[in-house]
Amino acid sequence: MSWLPELFDDHGAAPWVLVHSQQQFLCDELGALLPQAFWRSRGAASLLEVPLGQWRGERVLLVELDAPDHSLGQWQAVRQLMFSATGDEFSLYRYATQIGLWARQHRFCGSCGAPTQLLGYERGAHCPHCRLTQYPRLSPSIITLITRGDEVLLGRAPHFPPGMYSTLAGFVEPGESLEACLKREVREEVGVELGATRYLASQNWPMPHSLMVGFFAEYASGEIRVQEEELEDARWFALDQLPHLPPRQTISRYLIDTYLLERGRLVEPVLPG
Template identity: 45%
Template sequence: MLKVPDTFEYALDFELDDDAIAHVFVRDALVQFGDTPGALPWRFYRQAGLVAGRVHGIGQLDGRRHLAVALPDEFGAETLPEGLRAAGLRSWFGVLDDVSLAIAMRGVQLVEWDRTHRFCGACGTPTERVGHERARRCPSCGLSAYPRISPAMMALVTRGKELLLGRGLNFPPGRYSALAGFLEAGESVEEALVREVREEAGVEVKNLRYFASQSWPFPNSLMIAFTAEWAGGDIRIDANELADAQWFPIDALPQLPPRLSIARALIDATVAELSARP
């Protein structure tokens, strides 16, 4: 499962110099050198002709500062200097190392929050950055905006040694995963899990058990994963949410999500646990 190392230290440091590791973005597209993708100091990008726009500290790892750098609006994915390429983070899966990708996944959420909150949502006044915390504040009405985090539950339902897996409408052909959905206002994670499983697949669950969580920046989700046991009901999918849902024996699973996702970690851990049972 993709995540930053435990030794990563969160920071609000905004200083950008040639030695700082820069995660450079055109809107939500990560900029890389096409022939040597990877996390590089800012000097390489500066020497290639890039100019920093908005800059956000991400944190520090092994003594190196990591910053998210949004290019000014005049830069676009199609107008970058020769040798540079911009693409959505999913395009860099399997290309970048896991640590660089995990830090970039934090960075993109910061630059996109900053870009979309440059004006107050209540009165339209240009907002200002707050120095002591990650926030933008309206100097006119005082409204503060913080990076958006959208909590979403994930449920892997078991029935004996079977798993309930669904295929989302936008999944690659043949891929199945655990069920998932966003929380509604005022809902607990547990209430959302029961509701989403009922709405998407038509079954009831019991014995919810927390597994883990993962930040997932598409665009700003916090995936909170659980296992649950089937308590009754037959599969009746919501065609607005799923293309299919089935019970799969643990020794005959379909194509699964990539290993960097919490969905795959949840499935793999559950299969290992069920396989060890008599």
């Protein structure tokens, strides 16, 4: 899969389109990747169009709409597609979601307010008036599995599906290291102190433009005190009595499954793309 812009003047050169708005995609019975000829036949107006690059050797055009138009067909949220798509398909949807949001939010210069132009040689929105170029945004965040022997500390946010618990996460503040962010977020959300930490893996996450950096963290001290603004519950779970967990496309599940494997459980962690 090539994420170079692969820009081209004639939009007809792209056989495929992704039609996106507000973290949702227009879909048919096969998914969100639609033939461009089919899309053009609908005659709908787009807010902007952005060449994405190549997927499986063929060019893909991102069509961004002002709002989801349900008269065009069925729409699915990128979170829904996460559960049904294969790994490389979800990587495509994830990338398109972030590029669509960036292109929508940078149609005008953040410095002088003039209209921007998408560059033809790199992924940038350039202001011809003040010459500021704005690039796609990434917001680093930590995500950590807190361990205590054969127990793990998991939390539950109000928006989670019923019964699901997950690892703790939070955004990095200006001036913070990843390790400092990890310890601060855990202290704020559940009130415990951490000992040794270990980096494991990362995942790009399109809600809306995060780079999730995954750690193991050993419990050091303290009793759980839930930060009610962030979580509705947090507790220790024995490894043989785990609750409903996040799906296997997520780095949270990868952290949990990897720790289970390290503790002798027969699982196969799936490294998220």
